[in-house]
Amino acid sequence: MKFAQTCSFVFTVLLLFVSVSAVHGATYTVLQNIIDDSNPGSLRWAINMANANPGPDTIAFNITTGPGPLYTIYPDSQLPLLFDPSGVLIDGFTQPGSSAGANPPSTAVLTVEVNGARAGLSHGFWIVSPMNTIQGLVVDSFEQDGIRIQATPDPGTFINIVYCCFIGTDPTGLMDWGNGWNQMSFWAGVNIICTPEPPGFAFDNIVDRCLISGNWSEGVSISNCPPGDVYMNAVLDCYIGVDIVGMADLGNDHDGVYIGEAAHDNIIDGNVISGNDYSGVGIVGYQPQGLYTNNNIVFNNLIGLASDGVTPMLNLRNGVSIGQYGPGGNYGYACGNIVDSNTIAHNGRNGVMIWEDQSNTINADNNMIRRNSIYSNALLGIDLGDNGVTPNDGGDPDTGPNEEINFPVITSALYVSPQTTISGTVDIDTDPTQAFVEVFQAMSDPSGYGEGMGFLGSTNPDAAGNWSLSVTGLIAGDTVTATTTDMLRNTSEFGLNVAVVSSVEEERVRAPLRYALTQNSPNPFSDVTKIRFSIMQTTYIDLIVYDVSGRCVKVLATGLYSAGTYTVYWDGFDENNQPVPSGVYFYGLATDEFTSTRTLIKAR
CATH class of the missing domain: 2.60.40.1930 (Macroglobulin (MG2) domain)
Structure with missing residues (x-):
């Protein structure tokens, strides 16, 4: 990791401004980035004042010490925890020259940097209370987490928002100045976490339109530790592993987004997650304690592509990895998760991989993979077991990840302009009428079981397992493939590719x-x-x-x-x-x- 090695300090006469409102709490304004950051007018002073004052306070910025327009704050130790139960808004956009622009993070201009190079063993911001917002700041070069949202006992840590921050890059958003650089633990750019002591709750926290790149080890980590509970958190419209333009690789050192240790019902939606050194999204449980990570949703993301949706920018392992963390982290215990409507392409191994621990036959089941565009990954589009194509078996009695459900067999794909009718069968051990078959235009590969590049539609088989679907957009010579998802939400691998022929x-x-x-x-x-x-x-x-x-x-x-x-x-x-x-x-x-x-x- 790179981090700033030098800084200059300008000593000025202290100017202090505090405005108080009976309705909105107090506003404390950061006026300087001096070396002794505990002085009045510093960020540390403002956080201490907000913690001590009841009510939802605001920390604003109007730094003029130095030539600008960028102002860097170098904390000399851990900043105070945010513990006021009414919360605080830390608003970098109040600094003149800062703006989110029309489509952040790519349009954001941020002029306040909080750089942890001299803070020692510290997180950037450490949140242990509800209803805080951190927005419009660059947070980089901390030895531990960039922003840590830590579960606390009832009522918990909730409705915290991290909006339009650059976390792990330099202020231009073009260079890797990652957090977590001491590598003493699995740190993250943003870490939503429950620790063993004391266990607590973290829920309804939102990471929105941030640039999160270059961090050790994850970009965003959402992890639980029962009897605590981490759930219903959201990562929305962020750039994770790329630069501010979305066209250069500034990968996080492990997963782009990690969800683990029984975290559940979280949503990852609308992000660019590319260039990361493990997988784009990793979802794993923890076998030694029997912790299931379940009901998380990965929706509408670009995974393995630059922000233009075309240029390859692979995650080095899988696009989405369920049950496996990096090389050799075979934990399983991830079930009931949903991977829906994403584009997953050009990743270093599989598009989506599901791995089940051998301690039982149900710990990586019911993972539904639907309506995605999956193509040009190095191995398979969907791999149940990280072991290549899993052949069908009569009656589908086998177990394994997603019960190793049989894929559909396409019996014909007939083109009569302007429609193509694709027909086939499924052979599964649950009621076929409660299953659905999804049909895709295939990108063929040497395995013959090429990936589903373009979602064409879905249909339900009859009681005998027969199905048919008529679609437009194909011509003779195209190839098609299909997946089965049964009534228990187990999704198969892609089936054998079949060429479309003219009727x-x-x-x-x-x-x-x-x-x-x-x-x-x-x-x-x-x-x-x-x-x-x-x-x-x-x-x-x-x-x-x-x-x-x-x-x-x-x-x-x-x-x-x-x-x-x-x-x-x-x-x-x-x-x-x-x-x-x-x-x-x-x-x-x-x-x-x-x-x-x-x-x-x-x-x-």
Whole structure:
């Protein structure tokens, strides 16, 4: 880690301003960044005054000591804990020249830096009370946590907000000046934590629109220690592991965001989480004490990409790692978490990996992975067990992470402009009608089980496990894949990729010498059958499947066709995209000059 090595101090006559409001508490203004930071007008003095004064106070900034426009405060030891139960607003935006801009953190200009290079074994800000806000500050170079939000006994530490701060970078947001540099523990840029003594509660805290990069070890850490409880905290719209532009790697040394030790019901939403040296997001429990980390939500993030959503900026391990921390930290005990609507690409191992500890067969189950765009990761898009493709097994009796649920088998992907109908089966050990299949445009890879790059839609299988989905946006030659999520929220790996074929393919040969309708093949069929027909001249045609009562079941081809030989595929679904019952059917070709009818059999 880099941190500032030099500083200059300007001694001036002390100016002190304190304004008091009966409704809003007091405002204490930081006027100088002098070397003896316990003097009146310093940040330390302002925190002490706010702690001593009942009510929701404000700490403002109007520093003029030095040339500016950047003013650096160097605490000489741990700043006072924030312990006033009414909270305090520490507002760096009150310093002239500071601004969040239109779209922070990328548009923020921050002119007050709190630099911990001379503070010794210290956190930057240490919060042990509710309803504090820290905004508009650069917090860097502390030996321990940049900002620590620590659980306290009932009623707990709650509704603390860290907004638009640079945590672990220099004031430009372009250089790594990380916190936690003594590496004596698992520090973080922002650490929401419950410690063993005393146990407490930390909930409803928010980290919003911050730049959090370059820190040891995590960017943001949310961890519990029962009988305490850490829950319902949020990390929103931050840049984590990148620079202020979002286009350069300033990775945190371990996970971008870490959730562990039974922390639950937290949400990670709308962030750029890239460039980190372990995984983008890590969610792990703790097997030695049987601590389950559950019901956390990872939603709508860019993981492994720069802020433009295109440029690769890999996290060195997995995009999202559930049950495993870094190399060799196989803890499992993470269940019921949700990974939803993210873009997860270009990471150094898997897009999403789930690992289960061997102490029981349920400690990494019910993790739902849905509606994501996952592609170009070094290994698999989704890996249950960190061991490559997990083959399906008949009846799906196996256990393991997410019960190693079977992936769908795609039996056909037929394109009839403008729609493609993808059909298949699932073989799972729970009620298939309560499951859902998600279908994706695939980015193929050498495994044949390439990743789901583009979410196309979802559908529910029938009682026999058959399913079908019609989508737009594909053409013949594209490839598709799918996942299964069962009624218990276990999501599978991606299934075997299948190419989209046109339902009517013209053979490039000379014009036929006669009209013909051939026998379908295979016949009987269970998944897809192929029908060929030839016409001698341009004409209007109808190729239709009928049931034994003469009712139209499926129109396979209709319209004006030029002379040629064509191949049509039928997947056994009717005009309403429902699978037809097994039995005998007829198919007929009709033109102005020719008619022919043949029999086909749909097997079970």
